[in-house]
Amino acid sequence: MALQMTKHAMPEQDAQVRAHNFDEVALGYDEETAIAEANRCLSCPNPRCVQGCPVQIDIPGFISKMKTGDFDGAIGVINESNALPAICGRVCPQENQCEMHCVLGIKGEPVAIGRLERFAADRALAAKNEVKPITYAADAKKVAIIGSGPAGLSAAGELAKMGYKVTIFEALHKAGGVLSYGIPEFRLPKEKVVKVEIDNLKKLGVEIEFNSVIGKLYTVDELMEEEGFSAVFIATGAGLPSFMHIAGENLNGVYSANEFLTRCNLMKAYKFPEYHTPLKVGKNVAVIGGGNVAMDAARTSLRLGAEHVYIVYRRSEKELPARLEEVHHAKAEGIDFKLLNNPVEILGDDNGNVEKLRCIKMELGEPDDSGRRRPVAVAGSEFNLDVDTVIVAIGQGPNPLVQSTTPDMQTNKRGNIVADEETGATSKPGVFAGGDIVTGAATVILAMGAGKKAAAAIDEYLKNK
């Protein structure tokens, strides 16, 4: 039988229907399709796909088990390298990672590695495989983790399995970091996926102290000197929202994407007034930016009842940093992409509410440092978009709370913590860091990879101490 050159399609909710609900968009393969898709894999002896995966999952290894319907075996292989596969299968930018390198991609579409990973993981979640609690030695050393995003969670899991007593300190009232407050329900279900993965960690014996802002409640030094932690892993993410510093940014109706998504996801404003946190979405919304965060804010606006939602992005379609699948989904749902446009001012009415977004057209000039062609403004091309809500999604920086209270730990000029790429070691002995707080806003899987590497390095450090 000739090899099918395209991926098996993933069933999804109809675009017109899903644009008005918060249920998951992509529904996942059924068993038959999963096996058929697995059979597209050539089990390359020298698998290029693995190089593209930041945690180096044995991709042909797990897929070959799926070919025979051995899904338990498949998840076993995946779990050797990835503690949160149900999440990665959903949110990894596969087209830039594993799938980009797959040989099938040369002539046709690559194997749908992410979808297969998701299938195996979802099946295991549904089976509720028992997690065996760990029996800790009486003199087990204590490790503190700051932040419960993917970096913190993966480090916690690894360290617990090594026999360390792990406490995660989390500033918010819920665990998961961006997985809980940032990425919306329709892309990453909270109860079904995120909570289950976190509960499994708790079953291992990992403790999570919520409402604990490190830098305020305890400093890193206090954790080590007074609270009895032998090592600390800092995984506080890139939580500080950037604004554009243009006129009108303080008007009512202007949100950072963080505020908008936090109100909706963490505080469940989409269930207002049953949940009490309000969120105002007007009729016409402009989201500024072109990454995953912008797509999420735009699609969330639509689901909250906006009639017309624009994405305003200063470069062209090719440069959109969002996952390909999210761009496709957003378009299908009716998001209006205003590409090669840059906002210059937000105009308000007499009551301080947003009325218009003034933009200027852009064209692509010479390549810049990042190798992408630099957008340049077209003189005299300003125009106004009639909008009542503006959501700024142009990036996030590092929150300085921990760094500013840990003066002997080195940071770079952007405020990120300086840490060894392989070990996460910072300039302060016993203190490690990883994820977005070190790299700047990146991806879930890179943050998890950093957590895993740091766990190994912390083990090494504590054994030699």
Next chain:
Amino acid sequence: MNKILKKELLSPSVWLFEIEAPRIAKKAEPGQFLIIRTNEEGERLPLTIADFNREKGSVTIVFQEVGAGTSLLAQLNEGECILDVVAPLGKKTHIEKNMGTVVCIGGGIGVAPIHPIARGMHEAGNKVISIMGAKNKDILILEDEMRAVSDEVLITTDDGSYGIKGFVTTALQQIIDRGEKINEVVAIGPVVMMRSVVEATRPYNIKTVVSLNPIMVDGTGMCGGCRVKIGDEIKFACVDGPEFDGHLVDFAGLLSRQRMYKDKEKVESDHVCNLTKIKEVL
């Protein structure tokens, strides 16, 4: 979960809660605040830490029932627990020795957060003149507590039912006019009151610190919802403040942003009100 150790009605619709919170009590300083979530559906409510007792391991809040969030909180009883309390948030008040004469102004419920600041200033050996303002005598709170930590106390009421008839600025002007050398003013209260205080001290170039209360979500610098314009800069009140140099604050912007959810708040409090009624019927 933090247990309510004491619940007291200070004046109509103004409550004082003493909450068990040993970790927070150890760290809290005057000027800082906490964020409370009463129940799973509730909002995150920012409230100033009005007092703390390090030995007992407790913190005190004083709040006014103004809408859904605060009335849900007010329904909790002594011995019951608050779901989440996160603190200490924000920067502490700048207090040191030899600051000279400090005028501490508390308007309405603002007296509660000004109290630990006045006490701190007093303990550091500064001369503390306190001004307490209220609409009328019946809703004045914490008078004895303020007298205990001040060298002089002036009280103003809008209707003249107690102390000086007028606003806190009336008393402030009297102090200025009598030739008292004021080194610093700290004012906490309704935004319009703080704005009037700032306008009263501006001509005399008296350093004036105010505590801002924009709408907040996380309180850790993550959402930017609490942004305020201070001079030419945008600051996040939860981490860069809540106290700022009053002469640089854009009060008009602050007032406008605070009104953001006015219409939604009505829907919310009707909803909570109905729930309460249902509870009463059952």
